[in-house]
Amino acid sequence: QVQLVESGGGLVQPGGSLRLSCAASGFTFSSFSMSWYRQAPGKERELVAAITSAGGSTNYADSVKGRFTISRDDAENTVYLQMNSLKPEDTAVYYCNAGRTAWPHRYNYWGQGTQVTVSS
Numbered sequence: 363q364v365q366l367v368e369s370g371g372g373l374v375q376p377g378g379s380l381r382l383s384c385a386a387s388g389f390t391f392s393s394f395s396m397s398w399y400r401q402a403p404g405k406e407r408e409l410v411a412a413i414t415s416a417g418g419s420t421n422y423a424d425s426v427k428g429r430f431t432i433s434r435d436d437a438e439n440t441v442y443l444q445m446n447s448l449k450p451e452d453t454a455v456y457y458c459n460a461g462r463t464a465w466p467h468r469y470n471y472w473g474q475g476t477q478v479t480v481s482s
Contacts, residue, residue, distance in 0.1 A: 371476030
C-alpha cells in the first residue's frame, strides 16, 4: 500500500524556520521524482519545489527561491523541505507528491498534508 506521510509542520514566527519531512512506503522511492505543493485557504494548490529521482536536479517556485531547499534521502525513503526566512504568505497546507511516468502509465501519489502557519 502506497503511503506518503508528512510531518514537521506547525506554528512559527515570521523569519523563523521549519523542516518538513515526507516518509514514503509502498513503492520504489528512488525511481520517483518528489515534489512539495502547498495550498492556502481560498487558493489553488501550487508547486513549491521538486527534485528528480537520484536528486540530479531541483526546481523552485520564484516565491520560495533562495529560502527553501528540497532534498531527498533514498536510503530512508524520505524527502525534506527546509524552509527558512518564513513569511506570513507561506502559511498553507503543505503536501508531498511522488510522480513517475512509465509510458503509457502515470503514477502520482499524494500525502495527507501538514499545516504550516507563519504568524506573530
